[in-house]
Amino acid sequence: MSVLIFLDQADGQIKKSAYELLSYGSSIAKQKGIAAEAVVLGNVSTDLAALGKYGVQKVYIVDGAGFQHVDAQVYAAAVSDVATQVGASIVVFSHNQTGKAVAPRVAARLKAGYVSGACALPDFSNGFVVKKTVFSGKAFANVQIHTPIVVIALNPNSYQIQEADGVAIVAPLSIAVAPASIQVTKVNKVSGEIPLAEADIVVSGGRGLKGPENWGIIEDLASSLHAATACSRPVADAHWRPHHEHVGQTGFQIAPNLYIAIGISGAIQHLAGVNRSKVIVVINKDPEAPFFKAADYGIVGDAFEIVPQLTAAIKKLG
Amino acid sequence: MKILVCISKTPDTTSKIAFKNGNTQFEDAGVQWIINPYDEWYALIRAIELKEKNPTATIHLISVGGADVDPILRKAFALGGDEGYRVDTDNSDSYYIASQIAAIATQNQYDLIFTGKETIDYNGSSIGGTLAELLNLPFISLATKFELEGQTATVTREIDGGEEVATVQLPLVVSCAKGVAEQRIPNMRGIMAARTKPLKVVAPVAVEALTSVVNYELRPTKTGVKMVAADNVAELVRLLHEEAKVI
Ligand SMILES: Cc1cc2nc3c(=O)[nH]c(=O)nc-3n(C[C@H](O)[C@H](O)[C@H](O)COP(=O)(O)OP(=O)(O)OC[C@H]3O[C@@H](n4cnc5c(N)ncnc54)[C@H](O)[C@@H]3O)c2cc1C
Numbered sequence: 001m002s003v004l005i006f007l008d009q010a011d012g013q014i015k016k017s018a019y020e021l022l023s024y025g026s027s028i029a030k031q032k033g034i035a036a037e038a039v040v041l042g043n044v045s046t047d048l049a050a051l052g053k054y055g056v057q058k059v060y061i062v063d064g065a066g067f068q069h070v071d072a073q074v075y076a077a078a079v080s081d082v083a084t085q086v087g088a089s090i091v092v093f094s095h096n097q098t099g100k101a102v103a104p105r106v107a108a109r110l111k112a113g114y115v116s117g118a119c120a121l122p123d124f125s126n127g128f129v130v131k132k133t134v135f136s137g138k139a140f141a142n143v144q145i146h147t148p149i150v151v152i153a154l155n156p157n158s159y160q161i162q163e164a165d166g167v168a169i170v171a172p173l174s175i176a177v178a179p180a181s182i183q184v185t186k187v188n189k190v191s192g193e194i195p196l197a198e199a200d201i202v203v204s205g206g207r208g209l210k211g212p213e214n215w216g217i218i219e220d221l222a223s224s225l226h227a228a229t230a231c232s233r234p235v236a237d238a239h240w241r242p243h244h245e246h247v248g249q250t251g252f253q254i255a256p257n258l259y260i261a262i263g264i265s266g267a268i269q270h271l272a273g274v275n276r277s278k279v280i281v282v283i284n285k286d287p288e289a290p291f292f293k294a295a296d297y298g299i300v301g302d303a304f305e306i307v308p309q310l311t312a313a314i315k316k317l318g
Numbered sequence: 319m320k321i322l323v324c325i326s327k328t329p330d331t332t333s334k335i336a337f338k339n340g341n342t343q344f345e346d347a348g349v350q351w352i353i354n355p356y357d358e359w360y361a362l363i364r365a366i367e368l369k370e371k372n373p374t375a376t377i378h379l380i381s382v383g384g385a386d387v388d389p390i391l392r393k394a395f396a397l398g399g400d401e402g403y404r405v406d407t408d409n410s411d412s413y414y415i416a417s418q419i420a421a422i423a424t425q426n427q428y429d430l431i432f433t434g435k436e437t438i439d440y441n442g443s444s445i446g447g448t449l450a451e452l453l454n455l456p457f458i459s460l461a462t463k464f465e466l467e468g469q470t471a472t473v474t475r476e477i478d479g480g481e482e483v484a485t486v487q488l489p490l491v492v493s494c495a496k497g498v499a500e501q502r503i504p505n506m507r508g509i510m511a512a513r514t515k516p517l518k519v520v521a522p523v524a525v526e527a528l529t530s531v532v533n534y535e536l537r538p539t540k541t542g543v544k545m546v547a548a549d550n551v552a553e554l555v556r557l558l559h560e561e562a563k564v565i
Contacts, residue, residue: 008478010477010478010479015478017478069482069484070477071456072447072450072456072457072458072459073450073451073454073455073456073457076447076451095443096478097459097460097475097476097477097478098477098478100435100443100447100459100460100493101447101457101458101459101460102447103444103447104412104443104444104445104446104447104448104451105447105448105450105451105457107413107444107448107528108413108416108447108448108451108452109451111413111528112528113411113413113528113529114412114413114444114448114528114529115529116441116442116443116444117441117442117443126532129532132441133441134439134440134441134534135329135335135438135439135441136438136441137537138335138536138537139335139337139534139535139536139537140534140535140536140537141440141531141532141533141534142531142532142533142534142535143529143530143531143532144529144530144531144532145528145529146526146527146528146529146530147528181456181486181487182456182458182484182485182486183484183485183486184482184483184484185472185483185484185485186482186483187477187480187481187482187483188480188481188482188483189479189480190479190480195478195479195480197478197479198478198479200564201564201565225565243462243496243497244476244480244481246496249331249355249438250355250356250359250496251496253441257564258558258562258564258565268331268332269331269332272331272438275537278564279558279562279564280540281554281558282543292543292545293540293543294540295540295543296540296543296544296562297543297544297545297546297554297557297558297562298543298544298545298546299545299546299547299548299551299554300545300548301548302548305548306548306551309551310551310554310555313551313552313554313555314555314565316555317555317559317565
């Protein structure tokens with residue numbers, strides 16, 4: 001019995017979400033008094049032994065050229081085989097793009113009960129119960145899992161990374177890898193920008209900014225904070241900003257530490273995508289804007305005056 | 319070509335979220351029900367567009383749920399689709415639901431199965447992947463573009479920090495996100511035709527649910543916003559730095 005933590009990688013590096021997941025998986029292992037182990041598919045240059053710091057005792061590497069891109073079928077077969085070989089009873093994923101593709105397949109293969117969008121450690125006081133976000137972040141469900149094997153996908157940015165001393169054993173594992181049926185022909189990385197999903201801080205603009213030519217103040221503020229930029233739906237629909245910046249019920253759901261909403265009214269569908277943010281700042285010229293009710297800090301005023309001042313003040317902070 | 323579109327019934331996006339019976343059930347009094355936006359705007363509309371290009375294609379709709387789902391399937395029919403299935407059960411475990419869809423899919427041998435990327439109520443993002451595994455088919459999740467040339471699909475999908483273009487042979491399961499198609503409004507002809515389209519109600523196959531919801535909790539509301547004067551932006555920076563400790 002062990003917890004198996006799936007470490008997602010991109011371009012030969014373990015993704016940021018994987019560190020959070022290591023802490024989460026290791027904490028579950030501690031709760032249950034079982035081993036915490038991790039698995040990486042494909043070659044990475046990350047120092048895997050050093051991942052012991054996050055509480056994991058062993059990291060399995062399954063080598064193979066077939067892991068360069070995510071083919072859910074290939075990945076799921078590999079992770080399930082590893083889980084079976086090492087006797088894992090709990091398999092954890094990050095509920096990111098890779099996790100959404102692979103985790104449900106792994107669960108089905110292992111006939112494991114699956115909870116996605118988990119946001120807290122399981123509760124073992126009455127069976128195996130995992131809390132997950134539902135209704136687009138407006139509520140939580142406590143879900144009981146009835147199977148001996150369990151698969152959990154953790155919402156990114158919902159568990160505190162914990163570091164201690166420790167070195168993990170790195171163990172190559174050989175399993176038969178099926179050929180991929182998905183042929184990736186092109187990868188378009190949003191370069192030079194911080195990916196929205198991984199950003200600790202997000203600066204977001206709405207229709208109140210009047211037009212795409214005014215986004216300079218948003219970008220300046222974002223760069224002063226090393227933040228990603230986002231926008232409301234009408235802004236993306238009007239092509240003022242690219243679609244991948246659209247957050248909300250029908251766009252990306254994000255959970256940064258800090259979300260700064262500028263010229264966004266705070267419609268319920270917008271809130272559904274950002275209400276998991278730890279701290280929300282709203283800048284809006286309308287004191288009645290509904291967003292203030294969902295905010296931690298607010299300024300009533302004209303974005304075109306406030307935002308440049310804010311950027312300047314942040315730069316002073318150093 | 320045979321396409322299956324999975325349809326889920328969800329509360330309207332403006333619904334007040336509340337729970338009843340000791341927080342074990344969603345409070346549905348006064349709630350307007352809609353087709354899950356991802357299922358409608360992206361999955362269903364893309365299927366309809368494919369049929370417009372290739373009129374010999376047939377589109378089946380499927381939903382797993384009680385009789386209260388029928389009006390939602392009729393709404394979907396108003397946009398398009400030829401025939402529908404409703405698997406008559408209230409169970410909501412994703413493995414259970416996917417198993418029901420898999421049973422119909424095995425009977426009918428679809429070339430293409432579309433789901434929305436997630437439902438806006440349970441936010442599982444799990445039916446497509448589970449279904450693909452049960453049917454042993456390739457799975458493209460979070461597609462933002464879908465093109466078909468003969469038996470080869472070219473799909474753009476979200477990856478962390480960008481997107482990826484991939485080709486894959488049918489049959490295939492795809493979960494659809496924004497970009498795959500544009501929202502449409504049903505026309506009068508569609509609404510009339512929807513009434514008479516065949517909708518088969520079938521009994522569920524015997525499968526065990528692997529999970530169940532114990533209860534729900536509302537997200538605690540913010541305790542109140544701290545307002546900062548417009549001429550004192552430095553104070554906001556201080557609060558974010560010293561009090562909230564987020565910058
Ligand atoms: C099914 C459905 C799904 C939807 N999904 C989404 C979604 O995913 N994401 C999303 O964002 N929306 C979504 N919407 C749309 C949503 O209902 C709102 O219409 C939208 O969020 C409004 O965008 P906005 O706040 O940018 O614009 P507006 O509502 O027009 O608000 C603009 C705000 O800017 C303020 N403002 C104007 N000038 C200034 C200035 N100079 N300085 C400061 N403030 C100023 C105004 O006071 C106002 O509050 C959805 C709607 C539906 C029906």
